[in-house]
Amino acid sequence: MQRHVLKRHGKLPQSLNSLRVFEAAARYLSFTDAATELNVTQSAVSRQIRQLEDNLGLTLFIRLHRSLALTNEGRELSTLLTRQFGELNRAIYQLTPSQQGELKVKVETSLASRWLAGRMVNFRRQYPDIQVELTLAWFQNGVNVNLESGGYDVAIFGEKYPDARYSNNMLRKEVMAPVYAPALSTGNKALSLADTLSLPRIHPTQDRADWHGWLHFNAIADHSLDKGITFNSLDLAVSAATSGEGAAMVDIMLILEQLKEQQLLLPANARLCHSPWQYYYYLAPQSNADKEAGIFIHWLKQEMAHDITLLEQLCQQHGWQMPDKASY
Structure with missing residues (x-):
């Protein structure tokens, strides 16, 4: 039958x-x-x-x-x-039977403090057997971490000119726009671009290249680049903007939650652009944690992809213009 x-x-x-x-x-x-x-x-x-x-x-x-x-x-x-x-x-x-252990991750400072540290609870919840040790990597005059220094399994850092060891390992590009504290605007209305440019400038880098690049992208002739406050880290620039000291040019992918909660604001009809910097990962050849590193990088990519979706939603909600998606 x-x-x-x-x-x-x-x-x-x-x-x-x-x-x-x-x-x-x-x-x-x-x-x-x-x-x-x-x-x-x-x-x-x-x-x-x-x-x-x-x-x-x-x-x-x-x-x-x-x-x-x-x-x-x-x-x-x-x-x-x-x-x-x-x-x-x-x-x-x-x-899956495994002997998961420790994963040592060296991370660029602003990315670690403004983005990664607050998300590690999600990683630990998903992968409780992987113990991640985060170490901050400092930059000096645009020179990145010493990849030959050892003591890590994965390095995550920003770079303008990647070399062949990690040029195919890009995680994402920086997305730049000026932000300011709500206390500097009137009511709930976003400042116009002209009003935003009249605020004191907050520069996250000593060469002030971020402001210059964004103004050039928006075809704005501006003669105030020499004015304002200059820092040597994006983290400090964000803190200054949050305190109401002026308008900071920042990588807004690091402050999406603050934008979502309107703790920081963008000017009306803001046009976002990429900077020349991208974030990359590098797997240390001497590492014995290949499996853990692969799991971590996959999770990292998922988190960043979710951020792009959130950014798209915020742009639709507020009328901001996304960068060209084809260049992500």
Whole structure:
């Protein structure tokens, strides 16, 4: 007698790999970055997405001239898959026999204090057997950490001109815009660009290149670059802006929660731009923590991809202009 077998998951595509590819592409809003994470070609990602859309009978992405956006269906599926894949990854991690140990991470100071330190509780919750030791890496006149110094498994730092050892390991670019404290505006209305430029300038670097780059990007002729307060770290510049000392040019990816809570503000209709700096990771060749390092970097990429999604939402909410997504 022939048995009748019911398809319990009949709506799922035959290849679950297409869902994995879509989840990565939706996180980055980039087929190229998804391909890098999955170690496949950009055309393979595009083909998998097209097949998934055909199988589901849905359009998941809006393909713009040089960028991608999620449809409502795509956004709903992306949220679901990111959550489910995260839970599956944690379950497999907990089931897999391992001898997890210590992971030593050397991190650029502002990134550590303004962004990473507050998120480590999430990493510890997901991977309780990996003990992470964070060490701050200081910069001197644009020279990065000494990668040959040892004593770490993973280094995370900013760089303008990456060398061949880590040029393919970019995490993200800086996203620059001027910010100021709400106390400097009238009521809940954002300052105009002209009013923002009239505030005292706060420079996060001694060469004042960040303000210069943003003004050039916005085609603004300005003769006030020599005025204001100059620091040697973005962390100090953010603190000064929060205290109401003026307008600071900062990497807003480090202060998204402050922007979300309106503890810091951007000028009305602000145009965001990339700086020449990017964040990279470097895996120490002498490390014995390859598995832990791989887990940490994967988690780091997910956190940064979530930030890009949050930034997009804030831009839509406030009328800010995102940088070109194709350049992420």
